[in-house]
Amino acid sequence: MPTRILPAVGDADAVRSLTTLLSQLPDAEPVAPVTDSTQLIDTLARLAAESVDELPEVVVVHERIGPVPALELIREVALRFPAVGVILVTSDAGPGLFQAAMDYGARGLVALPLGYEELASRVQAVAQWSVGVRRHLGAAGDVFTGAGGTVVTVSGAKGGVGATVTAVQLALAAQASGRPTALLDLDLQTGDVASYLDVQFRRSVLDLAAITDISPRVLADAVFRHDSGLALLLAPAEGERGEDVTDRSARQIVSALRSRYEVVVVDCGAQMGGAGAAAVEMADTALLVTTPDVVAVRGAKRAVRMWDRLQIRKAEETTVVVNRHTRGTEIQPPLIQKITGTAVAATTVPAHFKELQAAVDAGRLHELDGRSTVRQALWALAAELGLVDHPGTNRRTGRRFRGERGPVGARRRKDGAG
Known part of the structure; x- marks a missing residue:
């Protein structure tokens, strides 16, 4: 030939x-x-x-x-x-x-x-x-062979703002719509994707860190196939070993995932190291999750300025997601946009932690009720980002996502749940 x-x-x-x-x-x-x-x-x-x-x-x-x-x-x-x-x-x-x-x-x-x-x-x-x-x-029967999958990174303005919940639900929405999706946990010291999805798996991103040429077979051995269909590449169980994942190895790992999955969602956590910085730089879309309070918004502003100084990403190329939003709070999305100089997602996530608590405590975030306004908002965000072709519908089967009563994000609560 x-x-x-x-x-x-x-x-x-x-x-x-x-x-x-x-x-x-x-x-x-x-x-x-x-x-x-x-x-x-x-x-x-x-x-x-x-x-x-x-x-x-x-x-x-x-x-x-x-x-x-x-x-x-x-x-x-x-x-x-x-x-x-x-x-x-x-x-x-x-x-x-x-x-x-x-x-x-x-x-x-x-x-x-x-x-x-x-x-x-x-x-x-x-x-x-x-x-x-x-x-x-x-x-590989379910391997994506297009021109390279879409990479979305999710970072937190500070700890506890909901970056991991956002990353997990975006990945679940993309997978449910019929797109082969990988979720990579690059919160290397404190990654909790495994806890949120009730996973016990001995392989992690560390198994790929020292490999210079990641073949599809090697990648498949390191990935855990979750019941939801997601391909999970988890953070190391020993946080101190996260330093072994360098920016170079992160680039190779993200590239390998991108070659096999149509959507790759990366949870970068709130502490930006070399590996997370490399992922943010490579991403098609870089999300920065904040809550509408002074401390978190200041953290978002610091992160955006740091990314710009280090030439990781410009402010206008970053999208802020406002979590735990209510209409009654003094800090609203337009003000956050002005302070950070970024784009702000049109979809906001409502302050309804009680809807999440049972699923989070049980480590079953993938079983969050489809009627949850938090889930609906996050899946609507997935549609806004282009991770879902037709909101509420699996593009392969034509059926609605399980548990949905209507199109994702079609209903908005009067209290500003968004």
Whole structure:
């Protein structure tokens, strides 16, 4: 079977040199080159929309591609199209750039000026890797094989504001709508997803932390399949071992989940370490949960400013979710938006902890009554975020979610339950 190779080169002379060499490789099938980063992503997205099998096995990115820098482009390709192997062509083949390229998701590096033997060796190795990944993906019946799943991170402005409850219910809503969904607990010191869902499982995110190439089989061994259908990757039982999950390993873990599930919800907790920061940076949507009180809103403002200073995420790219909302409180969503400089979700979550208490105490949050205004609000939030195609309906079966009396979020209480 020929190896399809897509060159991404902005310089005309470099295009001719690269395509000439690629055409000489055995069993190689170079496709029409793309000349900038936007064209590359658009081309891969179009092919992925048809089938993962339509994607080229290898993409060769030249260091002078633009307008997005080569390493940033490689990271986007690796995250969105995980079955595609990327090779970086560069004049700097030193160990520093090599390590950076691997961290960003490249599968190989070729030095300029191009040599036939080196290029042939790299292309062959990367093509074999790509074929192996696709074989594993194709063997899993419920694996998502689109252009990369949606990643949503949920962080708390401070402890106790409801980030974990929010993350769990968003994941349950997405799974119930027919989307294969993973819930990752990156609250590494104090993660409680297992407690909320009555899970006892010895594997955790630690089992993947030291693995540099997470295969579908290795990932499947670390994931717990919950009765609700959710795939759970849990926080370590020993909180002190959370430090073993680095920002680099977090990127690899999130990328691996993204390649196999249509929705990935990440509970980052309220304490931001390197792993959580990496997840927030990678996320399609970053949520920051706060309650409408002075201490929590100040915490939200601090978090937003810290993310901006550390170049993790800009304020305008963050969405605040207001939990325990009532109309009688002095701090309302528009004020929170003004204070934090973020977007604020239109859906607010009502202050009705009594609806949650029995399910939380029993560790059965997945069995929360469908008539609960808290659950309805959180599932409406899932719809607002695009995690649910048709609020209240499973897109595969056409049936309503169990326990729902009507569309999610269709009814609002007079007391501002939202």
